[in-house]
Structure formats: C-alpha cells, structure tokens
Amino acid sequence: MNSKKFTTVVSKAVIIVKDNIDTDQIIPARFLKTTSREGFGENLFYDWRYDSSGAKIEDFILNTPNGDGTILVAGRNFGCGSSREHAAWAIADYGFRAVVSTFFADIFRSNALNNGLLPVQVSEGFYSAIINYSKSNNKTTLKIDLMKKEISVEESGDSEKFEINNYKQECLINGYDDIDYLLSNIKEIEDYELYKASSL
Amino acid sequence: MKTLFDKIWESHIVKEIPDGPVVLYIDRHFIHEVTSPQAFTGLRNRGRKVFRPSQTFATCDHNVPTRNQDKPIEESTSRIPIEQLAANTKEHGITYFPLGDPSNGVVHIIGPELGITQPGMTIVCGDSHTSTHGAFGSIAFGIGTSEVEMVLATQTLLQSKPKQMLIKVDGALPNGVCAKDIILHIISRLGTSAGTGHFIEFAGSTIKGLTMEGRMTICNMSIEMGARGGLIAPDSKSFDYLKGRDYSPTGEMWERAIKRWSELKSDPDAIYDAVIEIDATQIEPMITWGTNPGMGMAITGRVPLAGSSAAGSQVAEKSAAELAMAGSKAVELTMAVSNAIELAMAEKALNYMGFKGGEQLLGLPVDYIFLGSCTNGRIEDFRAFANIVKGSKKAPEVTAWLVPGSKRVERQIEEEGLGKILRKAGFEVRQPGCSACLGMNEDKIPNGKYCISTTNRNFEGRQGPGARTILAGPLVAAASAITGVITDPREIQSKNPT
Ligand code: SF4
Numbered sequence: 193m194n195s196k197k198f199t200t201v202v203s204k205a206v207i208i209v210k211d212n213i214d215t216d217q218i219i220p221a222r223f224l225k226t227t228s229r230e231g232f233g234e235n236l237f238y239d240w241r242y243d244s245s246g247a248k249i250e251d252f253i254l255n256t257p258n259g260d261g262t263i264l265v266a267g268r269n270f271g272c273g274s275s276r277e278h279a280a281w282a283i284a285d286y287g288f289r290a291v292v293s294t295f296f297a298d299i300f301r302s303n304a305l306n307n308g309l310l311p312v313q314v315s316e317g318f319y320s321a322i323i324n325y326s327k328s329n330n331k332t333t334l335k336i337d338l339m340k341k342e343i344s345v346e347e348s349g350d351s352e353k354f355e356i357n358n359y360k361q362e363c364l365i366n367g368y369d370d371i372d373y374l375l376s377n378i379k380e381i382e383d384y385e386l387y388k389a390s391s392l
Numbered sequence: 393m394k395t396l397f398d399k400i401w402e403s404h405i406v407k408e409i410p411d412g413p414v415v416l417y418i419d420r421h422f423i424h425e426v427t428s429p430q431a432f433t434g435l436r437n438r439g440r441k442v443f444r445p446s447q448t449f450a451t452c453d454h455n456v457p458t459r460n461q462d463k464p465i466e467e468s469t470s471r472i473p474i475e476q477l478a479a480n481t482k483e484h485g486i487t488y489f490p491l492g493d494p495s496n497g498v499v500h501i502i503g504p505e506l507g508i509t510q511p512g513m514t515i516v517c518g519d520s521h522t523s524t525h526g527a528f529g530s531i532a533f534g535i536g537t538s539e540v541e542m543v544l545a546t547q548t549l550l551q552s553k554p555k556q557m558l559i560k561v562d563g564a565l566p567n568g569v570c571a572k573d574i575i576l577h578i579i580s581r582l583g584t585s586a587g588t589g590h591f592i593e594f595a596g597s598t599i600k601g602l603t604m605e606g607r608m609t610i611c612n613m614s615i616e617m618g619a620r621g622g623l624i625a626p627d628s629k630s631f632d633y634l635k636g637r638d639y640s641p642t643g644e645m646w647e648r649a650i651k652r653w654s655e656l657k658s659d660p661d662a663i664y665d666a667v668i669e670i671d672a673t674q675i676e677p678m679i680t681w682g683t684n685p686g687m688g689m690a691i692t693g694r695v696p697l698a699g700s701s702a703a704g705s706q707v708a709e710k711s712a713a714e715l716a717m718a719g720s721k722a723v724e725l726t727m728a729v730s731n732a733i734e735l736a737m738a739e740k741a742l743n744y745m746g747f748k749g750g751e752q753l754l755g756l757p758v759d760y761i762f763l764g765s766c767t768n769g770r771i772e773d774f775r776a777f778a779n780i781v782k783g784s785k786k787a788p789e790v791t792a793w794l795v796p797g798s799k800r801v802e803r804q805i806e807e808e809g810l811g812k813i814l815r816k817a818g819f820e821v822r823q824p825g826c827s828a829c830l831g832m833n834e835d836k837i838p839n840g841k842y843c844i845s846t847t848n849r850n851f852e853g854r855q856g857p858g859a860r861t862i863l864a865g866p867l868v869a870a871a872s873a874i875t876g877v878i879t880d881p882r883e884i885q886s887k888n889p890t
Contacts, residue, residue, distance in 0.1 A: 227429035277536035303536035359412025
C-alpha cells in the first residue's frame, strides 16, 4: 500500500524490554479473521494489554502515560514467528512509525518496510544506552533521521548510524512501494519468461 | 564454487537494482484464506488483474472446521474469508482446492503431494512455513500480504540475497528418534535466532537417509531458528516421490526435468557464511519445556534451573554458537547481557508452563495430544503414531486430536488400514486443516492445559489463550497418548516390537 512519506521522526520511546516478541504476541491469531487491513491497532499486544476478563492491565506500557509515542523499542529478534503482515499493520495502525530493536526477524522486517514502518536495527550497546537512560529518567526522546540514517537519544546526545539500502530509503522518503516499482518492469519480466521457457 | 541456493537464485534474477534488492521471478505461488484477502483488495484498488493465474494455487486450511466439513460453516468470521477466497480465485482464474475437494489440505502438505512443488523452483506463500517445500531442492519462503499482492500482480518479488548456512547432520539415527527430534535438537542447541538472515542447506548422511516426509519436517522448522528457509539437494528419492503426481511433468518433459534436477547440488568447494556439524548418534527423542521452539531438551533430561549453572551453560553454548557466526563484532559484554535476558526469559517460560527448574518431565500428566500440522501431518506420521498405539488403548483422561494434513492423507489412512487400528485404540481421525496448530478454529487447547503437539510453535497462547504446548514428534505423542503421561517412546517400542 502507498505508505506515508518518512523523513525524520522525533518521539517519546515506548519501550518493551523483552526479547523474541513474536507475531502471535503482537497480534494473536484469533484477531486475524477480518479481510481488510484496518483496525488491527485496537488488538495490538492484546493479551498483554488486557486480562482474561477484558480489563486493562494497568502497568503494561501501552496503558500508561508513556505509551503514546510513535517509536517502539523492543528486545532482540523482534517479530519472529508467523509471517502475518497483520503484525506490521497492527503496529502501524496503532500509530507507530518506527520500531527499534537489536535484531529483526526477516519477514517482519520486509512486512514493516512494505507498510512505511521503519525497522531500525541498533547495536546491543546503543539498545542498552536507551534502556539505561530510560531507567533513570521518566521520559526518553528518540530522533530517527532517515536521510542521515541516524538514530539518537535527544536528552543524552547518544547517537548511532543504522543500515538501510538506498533503494528502500528512497521508497520510504518518497512514499513509493515495491509494487509500483515491479509494475514498471513488466516488460523485463515478460522477456525473462520467454528466455526461461526456451531453456526448459 | 556455488551453492545450490546460489544456482537457483541466479537463474531467477530478472533484474538487479544497484545497491538494492533484485527482482526475483517466482515460479509457484500458494495462497490461503487468511493472508490473501487484503492482497486481492489491493490489486482491485489498483485496477490490476492477476498476471500469471496458472502459477498460483489456492486452498483453505487455516480456519476450517475439522468435523462436518460437508455442512456450512456457521461462524461468519470463519466463513467470510473462505467465501472471499472462492470468489477471488474464480474472478481471476486461479486453481482452487475448496473444502471437501479431494486435493484440499494444509497448503504445505498439498503442494508436494500434487507435484506442484518441484526441484529448482522459487516458491512462495503468505505463510512462514513455506520453507517446507525446500525439501525438494527449491528456494521456498514465506512472504507477507503486500508481497502476495506483488506476486499476483507481477509474478516477481524484490528480494535481497540472504546469507547462507550449511548444517551437516551425519551418523545413524538412534532407535526411537525421528526427523522432528533432529530439528528440535538443532534448534535447542543453536537458538531461535541463529538462522536470521540466512537460508540453510541441510546435508549429510542422516539427511540423505530421511524419507521425503522427514526432510519436509526438517525444512518446515528451519524458520523456527530464524532462517528465511531451508533446502536439501534433490536426489532419486525426491524424483521417486514426484513421479506420476497430478502436476508433475510427464513423458519427455519428465525425462528432461530429471536431467535438469540431477544437476541441482552445491559444488564441493561452495562457500557458506556459517557451517555447523551435528552428530546424529547423540540425538534422543526431544520435547520442549518452554515457550519457544529453542527451549527443548532430550525427553530424559531435566528442565534447566533458571539462574543456575545448568541453564547458564545451555544459554552460554547457544550464545557462543551465535557469536561464532556473528564473527569479530562479538564482545563478551554482549554475551553477558544476552545471557541475563535469556535467563529471565527462561524463568518466565517456566512460570507460564508451570514447570520447575531442575524438574524431569517424564511421567508428568498431559491433557491433550495433537497429531497433525504441516510439520507432522503427513502419512508417515500417522503410520508412526499407529504403530505405537497398535494394540493399546488411549488413556481415558487424554483428549486426542488426530488431524490429517490433507484429504489425500485422510484417504491413505483408511486405505492402509491405519484408521481401523487407531479407532480400535480409541482414537478419532478428524478432517484435514491447520486445526489446533494455531487455534484459529474451534480446536483450541483450554487455559492451563498441557498439550503434546507435533506442531512447530509453542509460543504463549499459540494453541489457545493460556494453552501449554509441549512440542514433540509423533512417536512421543503416541507413547504419551496411551499412558496419559509424558512418555519416552523407546519404552513402548521395546515392549511392542514390530
Ligand atoms: S499447520 Fe500450522 S504451521 Fe502449518 S500452515 Fe497451518 S497454521 Fe501454519
């Protein structure tokens, strides 16, 4: 889908210190039955946000005043498990623009990018710096500059470069998506098919 | 000096983007009811048609009932996506195997069964366990819904080339150990993120010795160590399996295919980013004790003590393996931090599972047994299960769900007389579908109950809110189904030789 243009995002960090957050936690399978892309944000992290009676679990970050940022920070191997793109939809639909982790599961990473949600992979050291800063201060502001490929903690001045290939960077900055690009290559695709058929 | 992966990858490149991904041609595309509706909507919004409808195949599996499939589905949230799939495939001229069709079943079971999956192909599906198809020597991987739309619209995807890992498994498999135990053993040793960014080639004498069913079990779970997929070089077993299947080539085309497929292997001097060797003789029947597939152990083992040196060493071994692959960037400090986090996770997992550190799980009562899924829902799994329960009775306190992976497996169970054996032992064979593997339909494990499951994920709540999943192979599931407690299949086998 055509994503929103992305250049720089400055926001409070919404931090979940947990490794291996899988897509079943991000959006449980029982919420996958709708056939549109909208509305998944309501059920984001459902089983952490609400108890079995449906009451809010007060101390879960999204239920606290610190839960209203647009940058999510989480532990290693974020988005592992099922390939459901609903996980990326839920995170974006909730209002997040970027996820910061030390490691992303591959399918989640591409799903996120296809929805204008930026996965920012940081070093263990930088991740620890964010966590440590947030422990001693009640608010941590992150700035993600996609032009410079740089992430920083506003208050402490810590910063780090992150990687994203130039093609994807362009797409995000301009709000293009992969389908637009592929559709512009139909001729090459047909040529490939002809060539392939002749070699079978 | 190319790997099998390199060869298939390179032959599918339509175009390369400088400092970016490649446009990769996709030979086969599978779709199902859960991850495709939004892709068709996207296509419609752009005013596009499906570019190559004959290369996409559809089935419904994730959210179908496993009983009374001939009756209308009552729950509208389950029915509507299936109706949409029927309408979408009809509109675009895509082959669809609807509920009840003789070829219907779980997408990763039917692809190979129908001969749609073939060596040397690129195969995708909006489902992470697409890696299963790699067992035939193809590049097969799961994609998201936006990518499903890309394949529908252009038969291509933008992909960056992953790194490559070789896992060599050598040695004779001990008695009572099956393919599921091999892969659970590997993941418990390397961890759930060891394969991230990689495609894994499985090789070695043990892998060669496995049946196609066993190889599919291995590739199926390669995703559980974070890999994009797994693959195994095709050989005469792969060709024998495919011969005469509905969509396999015939006549002269078959001969030409065999010739082409026989060349699909890695060069002897091929270079991998990581190589791992596994000694099969050391593998025992496996179970998981925690809430990810890496939290596994030999069935005779003890749950690691969270915070203890035992847990520490399991974790340390894992981190060491990961760090060895990460190369020079690895620093001891990171290792200490990640150990601390993993230990905290282990403790949380033990709480969820209701197990204590240091405890042996053999002999603990179980409530449910689930035989099925794209990991272990093939005919060979039902044979193995039936062989163990033959002549015994299901433990009365156990609820057992035996769900074939496809209609074909369902038919074969009856044709081979396994249905009779199973019913005599007190088991019911249901109708095919994903069922309790992800608990989307009504087959959910109740809160707090223990289930020995032949599936691939033991995440919190995967089989239903609060469900406690113990992953295992069909042999452990069968042995435990007749005793009602976690049981080492070797004990039953020695009593019940066949
Ligand atoms: S059986 Fe389980 S893992 Fe396989 S496709 Fe179905 S839900 Fe996914």
